[in-house]
Amino acid sequence: MTTTLETVMGTSGPGLELAAPRLTREQFLVLHRAMVRTRKLDERGMKLQRQGRIGFYVPSFGEEAAQIGSAAALDAADWISPSYRQPGTALWRGVKPVEMLDNCFGNAGDAAKGRQMPVHYTFRSRNFISIGSPIGTQIAHAAGVAMAMKIRGDGHVCLTYLGDGATSSNDFHTGLNFGGVFKAPCVFICINNQYAISLCVTGQTTSVSIADKAVAYGMPGRRVDGNDVLAVYSATKDAVDAARRGEGPTLLELFSFRMGPHSSSDDPSRYRPKAMEEEWAAKDPIQRFEKWLIANGHADAAALAAVHAAAEEEMSEAAKESETKPAPAKDSLFDDVFAERPAGLLKQRTALLAEGDAHAADMNAAFPL
Amino acid sequence: MTTTLETVMGTSGPGLELAAPRLTREQFLVLHRAMVRTRKLDERGMKLQRQGRIGFYVPSFGEEAAQIGSAAALDAADWISPSYRQPGTALWRGVKPVEMLDNCFGNAGDAAKGRQMPVHYTFRSRNFISIGSPIGTQIAHAAGVAMAMKIRGDGHVCLTYLGDGATSSNDFHTGLNFGGVFKAPCVFICINNQYAISLCVTGQTTSVSIADKAVAYGMPGRRVDGNDVLAVYSATKDAVDAARRGEGPTLLELFSFRMGPHSSSDDPSRYRPKAMEEEWAAKDPIQRFEKWLIANGHADAAALAAVHAAAEEEMSEAAKESETKPAPAKDSLFDDVFAERPAGLLKQRTALLAEGDAHAADMNAAFPL
Amino acid sequence: MSATNGTTNMTLLQALNLALHEEMERSKDVVVLGEDVGRNGGVFRTTDGLFAKFGAERVMDTPLAESGIIGTAVGMAMYGLKPVAEIQFSDFIFPAFDQIVSEMAKMRYRSGGEFTCPVVVRTPAGGGIRGGHYHSQSPEAYFCHTPGLQVVYPATPEDAKGLLKSAIRGADPVIFFEPKRIYRTVKGDVPNDPDFTVPIGKARVARAGKDVTIVSWGAMVHTSLEAAEKAARNGVDIEVIDLRTLVPLDEECILTSVRKTGRVVIASEATRTCGFASEISAIIAEEAIDCLEAPIVRVTGYDTPFPYTLEHVYMPGPARVLDAVQRVRAF
Amino acid sequence: MSATNGTTNMTLLQALNLALHEEMERSKDVVVLGEDVGRNGGVFRTTDGLFAKFGAERVMDTPLAESGIIGTAVGMAMYGLKPVAEIQFSDFIFPAFDQIVSEMAKMRYRSGGEFTCPVVVRTPAGGGIRGGHYHSQSPEAYFCHTPGLQVVYPATPEDAKGLLKSAIRGADPVIFFEPKRIYRTVKGDVPNDPDFTVPIGKARVARAGKDVTIVSWGAMVHTSLEAAEKAARNGVDIEVIDLRTLVPLDEECILTSVRKTGRVVIASEATRTCGFASEISAIIAEEAIDCLEAPIVRVTGYDTPFPYTLEHVYMPGPARVLDAVQRVRAF
Numbered sequence A, B: 001m002t003t004t005l006e007t008v009m010g011t012s013g014p015g016l017e018l019a020a021p022r023l024t025r026e027q028f029l030v031l032h033r034a035m036v037r038t039r040k041l042d043e044r045g046m047k048l049q050r051q052g053r054i055g056f057y058v059p060s061f062g063e064e065a066a067q068i069g070s071a072a073a074l075d076a077a078d079w080i081s082p083s084y085r086q087p088g089t090a091l092w093r094g095v096k097p098v099e100m101l102d103n104c105f106g107n108a109g110d111a112a113k114g115r116q117m118p119v120h121y122t123f124r125s126r127n128f129i130s131i132g133s134p135i136g137t138q139i140a141h142a143a144g145v146a147m148a149m150k151i152r153g154d155g156h157v158c159l160t161y162l163g164d165g166a167t168s169s170n171d172f173h174t175g176l177n178f179g180g181v182f183k184a185p186c187v188f189i190c191i192n193n194q195y196a197i198s199l200c201v202t203g204q205t206t207s208v209s210i211a212d213k214a215v216a217y218g219m220p221g222r223r224v225d226g227n228d229v230l231a232v233y234s235a236t237k238d239a240v241d242a243a244r245r246g247e248g249p250t251l252l253e254l255f256s257f258r259m260g261p262h263s264s265s266d267d268p269s270r271y272r273p274k275a276m277e278e279e280w281a282a283k284d285p286i287q288r289f290e291k292w293l294i295a296n297g298h299a300d301a302a303a304l305a306a307v308h309a310a311a312e313e314e315m316s317e318a319a320k321e322s323e324t325k326p327a328p329a330k331d332s333l334f335d336d337v338f339a340e341r342p343a344g345l346l347k348q349r350t351a352l353l354a355e356g357d358a359h360a361a362d363m364n365a366a367f368p369l
Numbered sequence C, D: 001m002s003a004t005n006g007t008t009n010m011t012l013l014q015a016l017n018l019a020l021h022e023e024m025e026r027s028k029d030v031v032v033l034g035e036d037v038g039r040n041g042g043v044f045r046t047t048d049g050l051f052a053k054f055g056a057e058r059v060m061d062t063p064l065a066e067s068g069i070i071g072t073a074v075g076m077a078m079y080g081l082k083p084v085a086e087i088q089f090s091d092f093i094f095p096a097f098d099q100i101v102s103e104m105a106k107m108r109y110r111s112g113g114e115f116t117c118p119v120v121v122r123t124p125a126g127g128g129i130r131g132g133h134y135h136s137q138s139p140e141a142y143f144c145h146t147p148g149l150q151v152v153y154p155a156t157p158e159d160a161k162g163l164l165k166s167a168i169r170g171a172d173p174v175i176f177f178e179p180k181r182i183y184r185t186v187k188g189d190v191p192n193d194p195d196f197t198v199p200i201g202k203a204r205v206a207r208a209g210k211d212v213t214i215v216s217w218g219a220m221v222h223t224s225l226e227a228a229e230k231a232a233r234n235g236v237d238i239e240v241i242d243l244r245t246l247v248p249l250d251e252e253c254i255l256t257s258v259r260k261t262g263r264v265v266i267a268s269e270a271t272r273t274c275g276f277a278s279e280i281s282a283i284i285a286e287e288a289i290d291c292l293e294a295p296i297v298r299v300t301g302y303d304t305p306f307p308y309t310l311e312h313v314y315m316p317g318p319a320r321v322l323d324a325v326q327r328v329r330a331f
């Protein structure tokens, strides 16, 4: 039974000490910058939502180490099958903030053509699979992508992210089982932020840890301090390397905390103890990494502050740029249902285009969840 | 990791010895008789199918110990949520063979009114839930029944049966997870007969054992020699007692072998090594128990042979009785869709009754699977 | 909320919440389960206050698995409880589809009436909240096509309360769709009588008229009424039928109206192909074609996934309904 | 099987098997997965010989989880393979319903065309094999109601081969229903040309006639043809349309026929309410009501679960179809 956390920077609870990964100072700072940019993007997203400029947002506050440490362990040719709470992994892959905010504004610049709610990204050129809302489905996709990689024999790996809530989904079971049976080059990362909207993970499952669930699929499971970017990087690197060597999948539990609300529609004070929020505020993964960087002589406070300021500026600029873009064209509604528009859809399109603009229905502005 | 089998009568592989349960001679013989009756019912069912008198049959050859040993550990007020391969548990509960064969003939005597394929029994008065074909669904039902038992506080237990194939189903995951989280008085019994139609269990999952999967749900898992009726009884009794005491569910793996075909439509020679069949023929649970009974002075060969003869006769009589019963009435089609027939169904019924009998469509006689 | 003359004015959401409170008080067999329904009171707050009043044993915050919510509800119902399961958005009902279609719907039939599972599945449906693909769909047709399920879809606070109470007291499984876009925007007087119920299977003439019949359900009833009011200003007298229950269907109510008006428009938010609007059309084309003076016109969502930015273009508003009215009148 | 004049006479099952062999030979991206499809060659033997020829990596015996079969197929297809997934009986497709409806169907749309998942889901459907509730259903309407899926349902060996090949070569996800009751009983000449395909989206006039149109698909095409032959003996000339593809639908083929005959019967095995027969009816009632001289009559399965002993009573046979023809002619 796995209850201890693997850590580099040290945990407050029982911990298993890992050696710091052999990275250059430069590389440590790249990790740091990515975490800060993730935080700043989320802050911007929440602000845009609070100002009524976008309809909805899902922040990943507190999960920056889990996102960046893991994404950094992949090659660019590896695939990511994400859930909605890893914006940092897209940034890490080189997606520009404006591309992400175009999605949040649902404008014509959005790769998904404004068809999905905010934060449901798709970045084909970065091997970053389209995000859906249904919990858990991406896990089975990841197993399938990895099965295909194995069939093709091209040496790539697919990494998928899921929440603690998602461990209860059908596709968690089926994805891990298929991944195990077909020994697919897949890494399953559960970011256990301890909440699925209002449900604490203790009500989600009675297993001692999420990592323990790996036993059911005959694969290794590790429980890692998810707020320790270096531990996350090390553990993920091991899993990715093993998958690439043909040893099959690993389940990694990154133990963390959702520092913000579930989404811009959520109010955690209804269900989450204030004390817990305070306890975890003290474990903020960015602050923790910054202390480590300074303690290890990799940076000083001023340099780190400059990173924050630059990221802040970057996100602000991106938002300005996105906001000016127009909505997608009305008849884009009928594209991409199929590769080609069949007669029936063409008829519906013709009817729509024949209507006056006054036909648009009145809508509520805000998403209530 | 659980690889050893728990046993009373001794296994050929690595075994964990259990003490024989404290039962009277009488009780041992009742177990034996139930196992024999199960075998004879199955033989009759297969014969009726081969003779074209019923359309389909699913035998449980080789799984008699697993069925009877487990069912015997329940009280009559406990519930069973079965799959299609535990006819013996219904017999154990006092269901008459003719009631079961009425279902196989799909006649007017069938509790399910001839609406389901053979071996899909339903016995409300014996707390034996209606069997469906979809694999795994009964597992979630069992968790729900047990949750209700806990809410009502009436001290009953729900036991469910599932195959090794069913461990891959959505409802295995969800049923065990809910059972664990709500600490429901439930016992999950997987009869691992090593095959799901043509798929060997080694292709079903990479977990070391099925019992190991209990870890994922924070419940005890035990791996028991499923061909050892006394070991099955002991282990199930422990699990039932624990559930009744409010300690929550247990997952029991009963390791066994499907000695016959998957069903009357199946030909195992296409996928299963002959040697394996021979190996397991030597482990026949009835023969094994008979040796033990004789060795321990509980019975002699003649007495045991008499049990076989009586059971043979009993099943033959039951088949004769069932075969004479008429088909369900044509318009019974429209009953039990809802508690009352709505106008739409009444209209369809009227239309059907207005038709001549020549309207019946021609059908194939045999189920091809 | 203020009690006057035996009724209280309240929102549709409040009416649902009240029905749950009353029915849980009435019978301790009634239990509620679903994601975030307990401590959080539901993401829409429909189950607000239940957890505090009835406790964790009767108001269950479940793990994140719709298949488990329905699968265990089926078990509880077979055992004799009356589970009211919430599926947080009807878009997320699909992981539970097997349990609904293969088990819940068929249990009574396949067991010859020995086992029943009268689960009530409450689930918010429909667009209009800027929820994109997965928080906007109208999946009722899937369930109407599944024998053994009752399908209920109220449009007013009174019906919401009365139908939910009927569903909870009923003997059969019910898929109870809640028109989430009007949860808080539609208010109405709701009888205070705790035994007030609305029968399942009875439609309602929401507005009497003689020129054209509009058949609709859920939030589209209000869109249809708005269209009717506009048409009235041009002297066109529209009858609006609020189906309230899709299965079992009140065919007579529809056919009576169609026989009177001879012209019919069916208005639904759902995807067009194989939607429930098509069923209504087929029934009329089979039973009353001789009374028709025009084609049967469906106003529906498009055969595309539900969009985000263009939601207001996708959803049929009063103007689109009026175009259809125009079309059947011009014929 | 003997090759004559560029065609070979074979069963529908053989035609499907041949299509799979040819397409797997043609492209190594084509992989097959499902329960018992490998070593066992499929419980109906549709995938016979593939495992021996193409090996375990391309012909995958999967664990018992339809959600996993479809979920991983979606992943494989996104990565660039062409998975042909088998669901052993279409009654068991429901555990995979979420992956089909929420993911497979919407992937292209929701990603703005960046990701596609052109999975082919082969699944035997329909009654007539004494399979009871769970080996007999005709669930096509659920998929027709789901934008983003092509729905194909061949009735002849030639179409089975040609349409399966089109599906495998196509760019979109396809739910490919196989009329299992006629797997072995219907034979026909099938072109030997390995590049012979039948286009998705084109219906076929299976029998030309002028008095009444029968619209049908799958095994019901043969029931309809049988009815037509009987009617011909009484001087009634029936046109039978075999839809072949339900989505995208060949509306023109149907409407052309209806405009000619003015009388239409739609024959389907599936549950009546919200079945695809209702959709056809609604389209005709909207587009061609002025050409109709009689009600549009649907001959369908009943609104009950599919039974076992009374299967022959439940399923519409030629006599029931002829009753409907009678009804539309008498009008």
Ligand SMILES: Cc1ncc(C[n+]2csc(CCOP(=O)(O)OP(=O)(O)O)c2C)c(N)n1
Binding pocket: A085, A133, A134, A135, A162, A163, A164, A165, A166, A167, A193, A195, A196, A197, A258, A262, C035, C064, C066, C088, C092, C095
């Ligand atoms: C199938 C499904 N059911 C319900 C929901 C509603 N929902 C959205 S997020 C969420 C909680 C997810 O929790 P977790 O997996 O822990 O991820 P986290 O949000 O914490 O990152 C729920 C219930 C959904 N999106 N999909």
Ligand SMILES: Cc1ncc(C[n+]2csc(CCOP(=O)(O)OP(=O)(O)O)c2C)c(N)n1
Binding pocket: B085, B133, B134, B135, B162, B163, B164, B165, B166, B167, B193, B195, B196, B197, B258, B262, D035, D064, D066, D088, D092, D095
């Ligand atoms: C959801 C579903 N998928 C497929 C099938 C077809 N099927 C019937 S039995 C079976 C194998 C079951 O294997 P297991 O769970 O080991 O039980 P056993 O038959 O060995 O008792 C399969 C695949 C089914 N009944 N239900």
Ligand SMILES: [Mg+2]
Binding pocket: A163, A164, A165, A191, A192, A193, A194, A195, A196, A197
């Ligand atoms: Mg979480």
Ligand SMILES: [Mg+2]
Binding pocket: B163, B164, B165, B191, B192, B193, B194, B195, B196, B197
């Ligand atoms: Mg088995």
